[in-house]
Amino acid sequence: MQLLYFAWLRAKIGTGEERLEPPPEVATVTDLLDWLSGRGEGYAEALADRSVVRVAVNQEYVGFDYPLSPEDEVALFPPVTGGRGDVG
Amino acid sequence: MQLLYFAWLRAKIGTGEERLEPPPEVATVTDLLDWLSGRGEGYAEALADRSVVRVAVNQEYVGFDYPLSPEDEVALFPPVTGGRGDVG
C-alpha cells in the first residue's frame, strides 16, 4: 500500500511518502488510521484529532469507512486551503 | 428648459437636443410629455407608449409626477441597455 502525507501530517509523521504492508485485519480507512497510530509518536500525534484528517484513496476523497486494498494509493492530509489569497 | 432625447426617441423626434419654453401650466413631467406630444407627429409617435419612456431631470432619474422648473435639463430616453455584450 502506497501511503502519502501532506502539510502538517507530513511534518508530524516525518515523511511524505512510504510503502507499507498493513496486516490483513486492516480493512477500512479507520483500521488503517488505528494501525498507523501504533507505529510511533509522530503518527499518533498526527492522527490524534481525526476531525481534521481528510483521506483520498486513489486520488478520490473517501469516508473513514471506505474499504482498502493492498494496491491502493492512500493519502492523508488536513482540510485543503487552496484557491485564495485572503488567508490570515 | 433644455430638452435632450436619446436612442429611438431622438430618431423619431428628429433632434437630440433643443431649448423650449413650455407654457406655465406645464408643471410636471406628465404635463411636459402631453405638451410635447402636441408639437408634431414625430413627438406624438415617440411618446405614444409611455411605459417605455424614462425621464431624467438634471441627470437624475425621476417619476412622471416630478415637478419641473424652467431652468431644468430634462432628458427623455428608452430603458437603458448598456453594460453587456450578450444582446440579441
Added chain:
Amino acid sequence: MIKVQREEFDVGAELSALSRGNHNIGGIASFVGVVRDIGADGGSGAMTLEHYPGMTERKLVEIETEALARWPLDAVLIIHRYGRLEPGEQIVLVIAASAHRAAALEGCQFLIDWLKTQAPFWKFEETADGGKWVDARSGDELATARWDAADDRHR
C-alpha cells in the same frame, strides 16, 4: 475609478495598475462585456453605443460609491466605452478588489448588475435593413431588484 471612453482598454494592464503596491488585496474579481457576433438580421454584427455625457459619469460614480458602501473593497474600476464597436470588441470592464474573496466577487456582480439598469447607454445594432435599437430586458431589472431585496441583510 471610472472611465467613459471611445478607446479600447487593456484588461491585463488595468488589473496590474489596480493592484500594484496594494498588498492588502487578496482577491480581484472582474467582468468584461464583449460584442457578440450574432450577425443580427444579416447585419455586420457591429453596434453603436449612444450615451448621455455627464449623466453617465454621474451614475457610474454613484454605482461605485454604492459598492464601496456595501462591501469592504480596496479598489473599484469601471470602464464603459461608447461609439461604434465591432464583434469581438470589449464594451465594458468592471473590477472589484478586496482583502476577501467573497466581497470581490459580490462587489463585481453588483457593479455590472447596477450598471446595466442605471447607466444611460443605448445599443443600436446594425442589420441588413439599416439597424435597430436593442430593447431592455426584464431580466436586467430583476437582477438589480435582487440587490435591493438584499438591502435588509447588508445594512
Added chain:
Amino acid sequence: MIKVQREEFDVGAELSALSRGNHNIGGIASFVGVVRDIGADGGSGAMTLEHYPGMTERKLVEIETEALARWPLDAVLIIHRYGRLEPGEQIVLVIAASAHRAAALEGCQFLIDWLKTQAPFWKFEETADGGKWVDARSGDELATARWDAADDRHR
C-alpha cells in the same frame, strides 16, 4: 483548460487567448487570488503552497467539467500555482466565458468556491518563529454547500 504550475501567469494574455476568435462570447468573468501581505506574526508575508500532484489535476478537471455541465459556458480556464510565493504574487486564476453575463459570473464564482474546498492545496505561512500551516475555514465549506443546495434548481 487547467494548468498547475510554479510559474507566474499573465491574466491579460490568458483572457485574450481564451476569447480570441470566439465571437459567441458576450461576457468573461474572472477571479485572481493574490498573496496578501499580512506579515503574519512578524514573518515575511511569503507562503509556500504544497499540493498533491496527480490528484490536483484530476480534481481541477472534475471542477471544470461540473461547471460546464451546470452553465452554458464557452470557455473555462483554471490556473493554480504551487511553491513559494511572495506578497503581491498571484496564486490562482479562474475564468468563465459565456454568451450570457449571468452564466459567466455564476460559473466563475462556482469554480473558485469549489476549488477552495476540493483542490488538494495546503498553505504554509512564514512567521518569525518559522511558520505555520493555514487552517481551513468553515466559511469555505459553507460556500460549497450553497452550490449543492442549489442543485435542485439547476438540474
